[in-house]
Amino acid sequence: MNPVGANAISHASLEQAAQWYVQLNDQQVGAQQRQHWQAWLAQSPEHQAAWHYVERVGQRFAALQEDHPQAASHVLRNTARSILSRRHTVKSLLVLVSGGWLGWTAWQKSSLPLTLTRWSADFATGTGEMREAQLSDGSRIWLNALSALDVRFDSNQRLLLLQAGEVLIDTAREPGRPLRVQTAQGWMRALGTRFSVRQEDQHTLLNVYEGAVEVRTRQGQVQVVEAGRQLRFSEHHSPAPTAASATREAWRRGLLVADNLPLGQLIEELSRYRPGHLGCDPAVAGLPVMGSFPLKDTDQALRLLEAALPVRVEKPLAWWVSVGPKN
Amino acid sequence: MTVAESSSVETLYTSHHRWLHELLRRRLNNAFDAADLAHDTFIRVLKRPQVFAGETHERSYLATIARGLCIDHWRRRQLEQAWLDTLAAQPQAVQPSPEQRAIIVETLYEVDAMLQRLPQKVRDAFILAQLHGLPYRSIADELGVGERMVKKYLAQALMHCAMLEAELDGLLIQ
Numbered sequence: 261m262n263p264v265g266a267n268a269i270s271h272a273s274l275e276q277a278a279q280w281y282v283q284l285n286d287q288q289v290g291a292q293q294r295q296h297w298q299a300w301l302a303q304s305p306e307h308q309a310a311w312h313y314v315e316r317v318g319q320r321f322a323a324l325q326e327d328h329p330q331a332a333s334h335v336l337r338n339t340a341r342s343i344l345s346r347r348h349t350v351k352s353l354l355v356l357v358s359g360g361w362l363g364w365t366a367w368q369k370s371s372l373p374l375t376l377t378r379w380s381a382d383f384a385t386g387t388g389e390m391r392e393a394q395l396s397d398g399s400r401i402w403l404n405a406l407s408a409l410d411v412r413f414d415s416n417q418r419l420l421l422l423q424a425g426e427v428l429i430d431t432a433r434e435p436g437r438p439l440r441v442q443t444a445q446g447w448m449r450a451l452g453t454r455f456s457v458r459q460e461d462q463h464t465l466l467n468v469y470e471g472a473v474e475v476r477t478r479q480g481q482v483q484v485v486e487a488g489r490q491l492r493f494s495e496h497h498s499p500a501p502t503a504a505s506a507t508r509e510a511w512r513r514g515l516l517v518a519d520n521l522p523l524g525q526l527i528e529e530l531s532r533y534r535p536g537h538l539g540c541d542p543a544v545a546g547l548p549v550m551g552s553f554p555l556k557d558t559d560q561a562l563r564l565l566e567a568a569l570p571v572r573v574e575k576p577l578a579w580w581v582s583v584g585p586k587n
Numbered sequence: 588m589t590v591a592e593s594s595s596v597e598t599l600y601t602s603h604h605r606w607l608h609e610l611l612r613r614r615l616n617n618a619f620d621a622a623d624l625a626h627d628t629f630i631r632v633l634k635r636p637q638v639f640a641g642e643t644h645e646r647s648y649l650a651t652i653a654r655g656l657c658i659d660h661w662r663r664r665q666l667e668q669a670w671l672d673t674l675a676a677q678p679q680a681v682q683p684s685p686e687q688r689a690i691i692v693e694t695l696y697e698v699d700a701m702l703q704r705l706p707q708k709v710r711d712a713f714i715l716a717q718l719h720g721l722p723y724r725s726i727a728d729e730l731g732v733g734e735r736m737v738k739k740y741l742a743q744a745l746m747h748c749a750m751l752e753a754e755l756d757g758l759l760i761q
Contacts, residue, residue, distance in 0.1 A: 268759040278745035
């Protein structure tokens, strides 16, 4: 329960409490330091509250400390990595053009939902990671950050299952063996083409840059989307296509191009390229943004935003960033 | 809860339960787990009643909650399996009782969720300190960094987790 009866606690107090905790657990801690800590604790109820929360973190581990702590540690440090071995079986399907198998470091830092999807995927990217690959039929794919794709090729069809995120595809022609992309909302069949598919929460966003793509929703609605058009469809609704957004392809070049994009959406997009927390205050989430932002250097992108808009970027921790209104 | 709220959850249940169950069954490949999670989804909605702007909004809200629950479910199962595998690989390990097992899986899940957004080295340093009780010097050697850096990592991890703990109690972090 809340030990202070207050409804707020400062970063500074929590930070000091954490530092004290680390110092007191050092084997070389002296009596004098303990006295200093006591004095700090006695200074204010807020210090006592902060100390309470830091201690509670330690208590979270109690059950694991009592029972096979080595096993628990192994699980916490390696559970994600142990899936790697399964991936080797699909290695023959893909010839990677650049990069290693997986960016483990980036992968570990990224958000849990996507991490989970990616565990079971053949081909995946982490936070801030983009990957280019050539499939066994000669098609080329670019996987955007935090994306997962499964490859199911057989003698009748070339099926790509987009589990999360976004993929840009430059298809190789192969009469008699169509290339199809499957998302939660439906299927897209390439009619000799270059197109991108993005899995959103309840929709699939298709952009066609060359050729055409035939869309079939889960409910069986069928239509053809021509080059230069985009279509955002759901499981049961496939509206008329609109003009394709040229800016959608820019991520492949490491750029985020905003053309009147609400700040909230831009921040959400940027967070795919940045480990840790990146949030936006609802008070400024609706501000329209114009311009190009480097995806490979999100710090620079945040500086650009701060210079262009009435917002302030706050960074209480190295991996905790929030964008709010300028006072 | 007011009558209006409970009846709106009821309407929500009648119009979307089958749809949600089907969505979950496809995602989990298991009708029993799907039934459980669909049930849990509506329990969540009961706890936090919402005003909806139409049927699409209702479904998207339910799907979002259900997705979160699926993720919890998968992650718990994965951690449990990893832990059992690790135990099985130790020749003389005693098999835990079902109660112990439930407590450990729950704790693993909580700790894992707290640590998941931390950078790798910070996370590793923290686990080595909390679970192995290693002195800072040994952690520094293990991670190939200086002892001062280890202390910095540990303070960062503690602060990050303490912030989450305080937020759990509904405190604002200023």
